[in-house]
Amino acid sequence: xxTPVGRRELNKAANREAIAGAALAFLRNRALNxxxxxxxxxxxxxxRRTFFNYFSSVEAAVASFTQDYLDSVITALExxxxxxxxxxxxxxxxxxxxxxxxxxxxxxxFALTQDPALGxxxxxxxxxxxxxxxxxxxxxxxxxxxxLYINAMVGAVVGAGRAAIVVWHERNGTDTSPTSLAQxxxxxxxxxxxxxxxxxx
Amino acid sequence: xxTPVGRRELNKAANREAIAGAALAFLRNRALNxxxxxxxxxxxxxxRRTFFNYFSSVEAAVASFTQDYLDSVITALExxxxxxxxxxxxxxxxxxxxxxxxxxxxxxxFALTQDPALGxxxxxxxxxxxxxxxxxxxxxxxxxxxxLYINAMVGAVVGAGRAAIVVWHERNGTDTSPTSLAQxxxxxxxxxxxxxxxxxx
DNA sequence: GTGCAAGTTTGCACTCAATGCAAACAAGAA
DNA sequence: TTCTTGTTTGCATTGAGTGCAAACTTGCAC
Numbered sequence: 296x297x298t299p300v301g302r303r304e305l306n307k308a309a310n311r312e313a314i315a316g317a318a319l320a321f322l323r324n325r326a327l328n329x330x331x332x333x334x335x336x337x338x339x340x341x342x343r344r345t346f347f348n349y350f351s352s353v354e355a356a357v358a359s360f361t362q363d364y365l366d367s368v369i370t371a372l373e374x375x376x377x378x379x380x381x382x383x384x385x386x387x388x389x390x391x392x393x394x395x396x397x398x399x400x401x402x403x404x405f406a407l408t409q410d411p412a413l414g415x416x417x418x419x420x421x422x423x424x425x426x427x428x429x430x431x432x433x434x435x436x437x438x439x440x441x442x443l444y445i446n447a448m449v450g451a452v453v454g455a456g457r458a459a460i461v462v463w464h465e466r467n468g469t470d471t472s473p474t475s476l477a478q479x480x481x482x483x484x485x486x487x488x489x490x491x492x493x494x495x496x
Numbered sequence: 497x498x499t500p501v502g503r504r505e506l507n508k509a510a511n512r513e514a515i516a517g518a519a520l521a522f523l524r525n526r527a528l529n530x531x532x533x534x535x536x537x538x539x540x541x542x543x544r545r546t547f548f549n550y551f552s553s554v555e556a557a558v559a560s561f562t563q564d565y566l567d568s569v570i571t572a573l574e575x576x577x578x579x580x581x582x583x584x585x586x587x588x589x590x591x592x593x594x595x596x597x598x599x600x601x602x603x604x605x606f607a608l609t610q611d612p613a614l615g616x617x618x619x620x621x622x623x624x625x626x627x628x629x630x631x632x633x634x635x636x637x638x639x640x641x642x643x644l645y646i647n648a649m650v651g652a653v654v655g656a657g658r659a660a661i662v663v664w665h666e667r668n669g670t671d672t673s674p675t676s677l678a679q680x681x682x683x684x685x686x687x688x689x690x691x692x693x694x695x696x697x
Numbered sequence: 698g699t700g701c702a703a704g705t706t707t708g709c710a711c712t713c714a715a716t717g718c719a720a721a722c723a724a725g726a727a
Numbered sequence: 728t729t730c731t732t733g734t735t736t737g738c739a740t741t742g743a744g745t746g747c748a749a750a751c752t753t754g755c756a757c
Contacts, residue, residue, distance in 0.1 A: 303704070303753060310706095331742065342707050347744065382695060411620065418619040419612065425655075442666070446659035447687045448695050454626075454655030458647035465643070486648045493694030494583060494649050503724060504733070511735095532713065543736050548715065 311349050311359075313339040318356040319404070327353065327410050358416035360404050365424040368392050372431055381435055382491045385452055389483045398479070399471040405464050425453045451490050459486040512550050512560075514540040519557040520605070528554065528611050558608065559617035561601050566625040569593050573632055582636055583692045586653055590684045599680065600672040606665050626654045652691050660687040 317338035321330045335353060336346040350356040371392045375384035393401070408414040429449045436445060459482040467475045518539035522531045536554060537547040551557040572593045576585035594602070609615040630650045637646060660683040668676045 301754070306752085307705085332744090333742085344708070344745095345706055348706075351744075353743095414623070415616040415620050418623055419616050422615070422619055443660060443663045443683055443686060444690065444695075446663055447656040447690050450655030450657075450659035451652035451691055451695075452655075454651030454653075455648040456651075458651035459644060462644045462647055482644055485644060489645065489648050490652060490691075491694050491696055493692050493696075494645075494652075495692055495694075507723090508734080533715090534713085545716095545737070546735055549735075552715075 310339070310341060310345065314341060314346055314349050315356045315359045318350075318353050319360070319400075321353075322357065322407055322413075323403075327412055352416075354413050354416040357404055357407065357413055358420050360400050361417050361420040362423070364393065364397055364401050365420055367397070369424065369427050369431065372428065377435055381432055382448075382452070382487055384435075386484050386487045389456065389487070390480050395471055395473075395476060398476060399469065401460075402464055402467075402469045402471060405460060406469060421453060421457060425449055428453065448490070452487065455486040455490050456483060459483045511540070511542060511546065515542060515547055515550050516557045516560045519551075519554050520561070520601075522554075523558065523608055523614075524604075528613055553617075555614050555617040558605055558614055559621050561605050562618050562621040563624070565594065565598055565602050566621055568598070570625065570628050570632065573629065578636055582633060583649075583653070583688055585636075587685050587688045590657065590688070591681050596672055596674075596677060599677055600670070602661075603665055603668075603670045603672055606661060607670060622654060622658060626650055629654065649691070653688060656687040656691050657684060660684045 314335065317335045320338065321335060332346055332353060333343050335356070336343045339346070346356075350359070368388055371388035372384055375388060379387075404413075404417065408417055429445055432445050432449055433440075460479070463475075463479045463482050467478065515536065518536045521539065522536060533547055533554060534544050536557070537544045540547070547557075551560070569589055572589035573585055576589060580588075605614075605618065609618055630647055633646050633650055634641075661680070664676075664680045664683050668679065
């Protein structure tokens with residue numbers, strides 16, 4: 296992957312970040328229907344129309360954080376050796392990923408899921424993630440592996456992974472101290488282990 | 497549960513059905529942005545304002561079908577004996593549920609998931625279902641069962657269940673012949689079995 | 698630098714979603 | 728009938744979202 300960094304790309308990245316950040320900032324203080332796209336655009340130093348060049352709604356802007364986190368997980372997963380058992384790869388990828396800052400934002404946006412309109416977009420991010428992971432799994436598992444096996448496994452992993460984050464968030468709120476983050480990694484690892492071993496108990 | 501059936505309740509149910517049905521009817525022929533709420537309201541024989549008394553958007557109206565299906569699954573699950581292993585209950589509840597007509601509509605709305613705006617609302621229905629099933633599981637499993645265990649199991653079951661429907665839909669499209677439906681039940685059963693036994697292979 | 702091509706932002710105009718409110722209307726109970 | 732309560736409807740208002748064309752910025756070649 297090349298990294299062509301001209302002013303064009305930099306400006307776009309900066310705008311995108313400014314807009315998403317501004318949206319999140321507003322949500323810290325007010326509910327979704329208590330401010331407008333104009334407000335966010337102004338805060339981001341950009342016109343209303345430009346806002347919509349980047350995101351189709353405030354909800355989408357906020358969901359971009361979740362998308363970015365999940366993409367980083369997928370990148371980590373793809374970096375694992377292909378001969379490693381795939382669920383072990385998943386476990387290790389999850390253990391590695393996420394700077395404290397990124398996880399803090401993840402926890403924060405997770406809290407916002409209370410608002411259904413925001414929640415929908417987060418769910419969509421998870422769903423897209425599921426599709427992408429299924430592609431990775433399809434490439435790594437033996438040719439001709441049953442599609443049900445692949446999709447059920449990935450669906451289960453993502454479902455259980457999300458459950459781990461839900462439980463973590465319920466226990467720790469938006470605390471992202473090293474201790475709390477260690478607990479998150481632990482929960483994620485346990486969740487994947489459950490998928491590997493089944494719920495036969 | 498009482499069943500107080502006056503004209504009031506009947507009218508409301510009829511309106512609700514008419515609106516959701518009209519929305520689905522439009523989507524059979526046109527894309528989401530090719531018709532308006534006014535169109536749907538007119539088709540349903542109701543004012544625009546009344547449309548919004550029932551659903552907050554066309555997307556929500558369409559998602560009501562998925563909601564209803566998932567609610568019926570939950571009802572079936574709650575009807576299973578409490579001493580049955582819970583994943584067996586899940587398997588059996590899924591096997592029983594859904595008239596051919598309901599499953600036909602489910603398959604149809606599933607196809608519409610291509611449109612992200614519609615997909616988001618469907619995902620939300622699945623998510624609400626996850627929460628409700630977690631409540632059922634919490635009541636049935638021994639007191640003090642780890643929340644991670646409960647949520648991961650339910651997340652996995654729902655994720656794998658949805659995967660089964662996705663695979664079924666990819667293989668059979670909107671074919672809801674008895675043969676096709678038998679395949680769906682089979683896929684669902686296999687998916688749950690995978691969750692029970694794990695992906696250790 | 699100058700000038701040109703391609704990409705990006707912005708303002709404007711327009712349609713339509715979504716909600717509050719109050720008046721009209723329908724249903725059930727006395 | 729009459730009264731009460733729940734439901735529908737029209738009207739008015741705000742703001743989301745998009746198409747379009749003009750202004751502006753960047754990259755590139757000379």
